[in-house]
Amino acid sequence: GESVGLHLPTLSVQEGDNSIINCAYSNSASDYFIWYKQESGKGPQFIIDIRSNMDKRQGQRVTVLLNKTVKHLSLQIAATQPGDSAVYFCAERPGGSYIPTFGRGTSLIVHP
């Protein structure tokens, strides 16, 4: 079946740098996308979402970009901090479904 995947399993950055985590999706019928952050020993935490009728959405220090032409989603984190170190998951919701499909995750490591 179609699935969501991540290009980079591990991303290492220096504190203060901007981070970009990428995600490819293959289901052209997906109409809703979400990013989650999972810290060690905790459940995933909602970060930001975007609907397919948008191509950009900004939150506090985070921006999600959606490129439907190439089926690509990215999460940008500005001025990355050590507390941003975690595994980041993207998820897509196929249109008409109540259940999102999760990607495998990218580990972000922030060096002080």
Added chain:
Amino acid sequence: KAGVTQTPRYLIKTRGQQVTLSCSPISGHRSVSWYQQTPGQGLQFLFEYFSETQRNKGNFPGRFSGRQFSNSRSEMNVSTLELGDSALYLCASSLGTGMEGYTFGSGTRLTVV
């Protein structure tokens, strides 16, 4: 507001036993979804309950079952445990529209020996 509460946090069981995990969703949320998380397979969807009815089901064997009560609290049960069932089991709470993110609990870490 209170978050999603999963109990217990840790469990150690023997092969062949059964186990019941509990999840209390956020007040007002009618949908509870269960996921299995392992290093090799990532987040795998088990099932979703909405207003006491199983609305969606993933590709897990019948040994995995669940239910939801009238107060939206949910339980999942795994019978005849296998070593491969060792995982973090996560409960996710939502309004159930499909167009909002989940609120996850901290999970139950199940170890089968």
